[in-house]
Amino acid sequence: MSGVHGLSEAQFATLSEKAIAAKEAAYCPYSKFRVGCALLCDDGTWVTGANVENASYPVGICAERTALVKAITEGKMKFKAIGVATDIVPPASPCGMCRQFIREFAELDMPVIMFDNDGNHVTMTLEQLLPVSFGPGQLPT
Ligand SMILES: O=c1ccn([C@H]2C[C@H](O)[C@@H](CO)O2)c(=O)[nH]1
Numbered sequence: 073m074s075g076v077h078g079l080s081e082a083q084f085a086t087l088s089e090k091a092i093a094a095k096e097a098a099y100c101p102y103s104k105f106r107v108g109c110a111l112l113c114d115d116g117t118w119v120t121g122a123n124v125e126n127a128s129y130p131v132g133i134c135a136e137r138t139a140l141v142k143a144i145t146e147g148k149m150k151f152k153a154i155g156v157a158t159d160i161v162p163p164a165s166p167c168g169m170c171r172q173f174i175r176e177f178a179e180l181d182m183p184v185i186m187f188d189n190d191g192n193h194v195t196m197t198l199e200q201l202l203p204v205s206f207g208p209g210q211l212p213t
């Protein structure tokens with residue numbers, strides 16, 4: 073496949089647009105740190121999410137897990153890429169909890185594409201972000 077990180081040029085452009093647009097839905101009155109996430113599902117559909125904070129701070133949820141919970145509960149279980157957008161430079165990367173959450177549902181070579189506020193991006197595979205990871209395959213059947 074031609075294009076960027078295994079995605080077509082059009083898919084990459086849409087991932088960027090959707091992750092950046094998803095920031096608008098953030099509920100982050102405490103941190104004021106908006107995060108948007110877009111998932112490209114393997115059926116070609118898209119799911120987005122944003123961070124949703126809480127007056128009891130630890131109860132808040134990150135954009136990545138919001139998007140994944142939406143997708144999984146819509147029956148979308150496989151993903152080609154995940155895009156994460158923030159308002160900072162250089163781009164933020166998913167927190168440890170989200171890396172493990174993504175690990176449950178993604179191949180280790182799935183690209184995690186992080187967009188900054190200057191129109192630049194950094195791509196890492198899930199395995200690069202979470203090496204020597206623990207996943208469903210390690211549990212006895
Ligand atoms: O990759 C990240 C990093 C942080 N946050 C959220 C959590 C919290 O609402 C705010 C500040 O940490 O940003 C995300 O959603 N994703």
Ligand SMILES: [Zn+2]
Pocket residue numbers: 134135136137166167168169170171
């Ligand atoms: Zn997180």
